[in-house]
Amino acid sequence: MKLFGACFAVLIGFFSLSARAQEKQTCTVAVTIHDAIGAATLDYLTRAETLAAEKKCSSIFVRMNTPGGSLQSTRLIVEKILASPIPYMCLISPSGGHAGSAGAIILMACHVNGGLAATNIGAATPILGDGRDIPQDLRNKMVNDTVSWLEGIASLRGRNLEFAKEIVTEAKSVSAEEAQRLKALDFVTTTESEFLQAAHGHKVIVGEKKEISLEAGSLIEFTPDLRYQILNFTADPEIAYLIFMGSIALLYVEITHPGLVAPGVIGGIGLILSLIAFHKLEVFWGGLALILLGIAFLVAEVFVASFGILGVGGVISFVVGSVLLFDKDVTGYSLPWTLIGGVTIVVAGILLGLGGLALRTLRRQHRDTDYDLKSKNVRVVFVDSTGHSGQVEILGEVWKFTSDQPVSITDTVEVLRREGLTLHIRKKE
Numbered sequence: 001m002k003l004f005g006a007c008f009a010v011l012i013g014f015f016s017l018s019a020r021a022q023e024k025q026t027c028t029v030a031v032t033i034h035d036a037i038g039a040a041t042l043d044y045l046t047r048a049e050t051l052a053a054e055k056k057c058s059s060i061f062v063r064m065n066t067p068g069g070s071l072q073s074t075r076l077i078v079e080k081i082l083a084s085p086i087p088y089m090c091l092i093s094p095s096g097g098h099a100g101s102a103g104a105i106i107l108m109a110c111h112v113n114g115g116l117a118a119t120n121i122g123a124a125t126p127i128l129g130d131g132r133d134i135p136q137d138l139r140n141k142m143v144n145d146t147v148s149w150l151e152g153i154a155s156l157r158g159r160n161l162e163f164a165k166e167i168v169t170e171a172k173s174v175s176a177e178e179a180q181r182l183k184a185l186d187f188v189t190t191t192e193s194e195f196l197q198a199a200h201g202h203k204v205i206v207g208e209k210k211e212i213s214l215e216a217g218s219l220i221e222f223t224p225d226l227r228y229q230i231l232n233f234t235a236d237p238e239i240a241y242l243i244f245m246g247s248i249a250l251l252y253v254e255i256t257h258p259g260l261v262a263p264g265v266i267g268g269i270g271l272i273l274s275l276i277a278f279h280k281l282e283v284f285w286g287g288l289a290l291i292l293l294g295i296a297f298l299v300a301e302v303f304v305a306s307f308g309i310l311g312v313g314g315v316i317s318f319v320v321g322s323v324l325l326f327d328k329d330v331t332g333y334s335l336p337w338t339l340i341g342g343v344t345i346v347v348a349g350i351l352l353g354l355g356g357l358a359l360r361t362l363r364r365q366h367r368d369t370d371y372d373l374k375s376k377n378v379r380v381v382f383v384d385s386t387g388h389s390g391q392v393e394i395l396g397e398v399w400k401f402t403s404d405q406p407v408s409i410t411d412t413v414e415v416l417r418r419e420g421l422t423l424h425i426r427k428k429e
Contacts, residue, residue, distance in 0.1 A: 026217030027057040028089075028196070032224065037069025037102040039276060040231035042076050043283050048222050052086050058215040060086055061196065062110065063093040068101025070237060071126060071146070072279060078109045078153065085207045087111035087214050089199045092119040092176060093192060100124075104167055105146075107185075109153050111204040112214060114187035114195045115176030121184065122173030124150070143168055156205070160184050227323050231276065231283065240277035247271040261304065265313035268293055269320070276324075283324050290321030298348050311348070318344050378425065380409045392425065401425045 029052040033041055045062075052060050081088050090110035092099045095118045099107045104124045107113045115121065126142040147168045154164035163184045166172040179185040186202070189195040196216040204214050224232075234240055250267030254260055272293065276286035297314030304310060322344070381398065383390040387406025391398050392413065401423045407413055413425045 026059075026215045027055055027220050028052075028059045028061050028215075028217045029055070029057050029222050030061040030063070030219040031222050032063045033103075034063075034065045034097075035232050037066055037077070037106070038073050038232065038237070039070075039234075039279055039283075040228050041069070042073050042080070043231055044224065044228050045077060045080060049080070049084060049086060051220070051222055055220060057086070057220065058217055060084075060088050061216070061219065062088060062090040063192070064090055064099050064103055064107065065093060065097030066099060066103040068103060068124075071102065074102040074105050075149075076279070077106055081106070081109045081111075082153075082156070083207065087204045087206055087212070089113075089196070089214070089216065091192060091195050092116060092121060095119060095190075098173075100173070105150055105153070108150060108157065108159060108164060111157070111206065112186050112199045112202050114185050114189060114198070115179065116192075116195075117176065117188065117190050119176045120173055121176065121179050122167040123171045124167040125169070125171040154184075158183075227283075230273075230320065230323065234273045234277045240274050243270045244274035244278070247274060261307075261309045265297060265309055269313065269317050273320075287321045287323070287325030290317045291325060292321075294318030294321060295347070315344055315348055318347065378413050378415060380407060380411060380413060383407060383409055392423065394423075399423045403427075 029048050031044060031048045033044070035041070045060075048060055051057075088110040090107050090113045092103075092107070092115035095116045097116070097119050099115075099119075099121045101124045104121045107121060124146070126139075126146055147165050150164045150168060151161050154161050160183045163172070163174075163179070163182045174182070174184075176185055176188045180188045187195055187198045189198060199214055200216040202214045203211055205211055234243060247267040247270035250263035251271065254264035254267060257263075269290065272281065272286055272289050275281040276283060281289065294314040294317030297310045297317060301308070301310040301314065319341075377394070379393045380401075381391050381393050387408065388404070389400070389402050390407075392401045393399075394415070400421060401413075403413070403425050405427060407425070407427055412428045414428050416424045416426055418424070
């Protein structure tokens with residue numbers, strides 16, 4: 001009995017230690033930003049933060065190598081990082097990479113930042129997307145506003161205020177080693193694992209000035225997917241501008257030349273994508289708008305002679321909208337390509353089928369009594385003495401008739417037209 005009790009106690013202790021070990025295990029969601037900062041980056045980081053919350057991960061690790069990007073997107077990303085209850089660890093990676101312009105600002109906002117050897121940071125002076133010179137008054141306004149904003153971020157994170165100012169006013173750019181000496185970067189390492197080890201246990205402020213000890217756990221890679229690629233393509237400022245203006249032009253052509261169809265289809269899809277890129281539509285609502293637009297195109301395909309353009313445009317719009325609308329890391333649903341393709345085929349088939357039935361019904365409504373009278377066989381049952389009038393039987397009914405030429409009972413005749421209750425007929429050749 002004592003032996004049994006001892007064994008039981010050992011088992012209890014073993015399971016207790018296992019439970020404690022599992023409690024201590026933590027994870028870190030890892031993302032990679034190697035493109036210009038834009039709407040796609042904001043959506044990417046938003047989904048990464050949602051994934052980290054669902055997995056109960058203690059931190060987010062951002063690999064960054066970017067030339068810069070949209071200032072509006074950068075502001076939204078910084079707001080997200082500053083308000084996040086999950087700390088961000090941002091590293092300029094790989095060696096030879098850089099965090100320029102918008103990337104430098106985001107790096108300053110991260111809870112812990114660093115760079116690999118042979119990387120650099122800086123050059124955050126605002127410029128126009130097309131590279132043109134900014135009028136002096138506007139430039140002063142943008143620079144002063146960005147400086148005051150970035151100084152606030154640097155002060156919150158305890159980083160070098162002078163450096164934060166100079167990367168905006170003088171487009172200053174320095175190596176990672178120099179940035180660490182200036183206290184703009186926390187760590188400079190040779191590998192990512194060294195950076196994570198250095199960041200582990202670092203005291204950071206999250207949310208409402210809550211101090212925590214940062215934990216870097218096992219990495220859960222959140223790689224850029226098709227949704228990111230679509231958004232990243234349209235989010236480039238020049239591409240987004242060209243798509244927007246091209247879409248407006250195509251819609252104008254469709255309005256002024258109705259029936260071309262293709263300009264309207266391309267312009268409608270492009271307009272929604274450009275509005276997402278301009279942050280005028282959230283990604284979710286943009287995806288929903290594309291799905292509804294795709295359904296409208298599929299329905300219109302039945303009633304408009306578009307030679308399949310509306311159908312193809314509807315399928316493309318529906319698929320792209322589904323990719324943007326359903327995100328497993330936000331909605332909890334995983335939509336593989338087989339499901340998206342299957343739903344698209346079923347929806348397209350149902351809409352085209354119902355539309356075809358409706359069109360046939362409309363066409364049958366156009367086949368009125370006159371159409372039936374002209375298409376059916378006619379039998380002469382009575383002719384008066386002149387041969388120019390009498391009675392005929394058609395569809396089981398007897399009608400009065402008149403004829404420009406004399407007819408007899410034995411003649412084969414056809415209906416030309418109807419006037420009231422009288423039919424005008426003629427002999428068939």
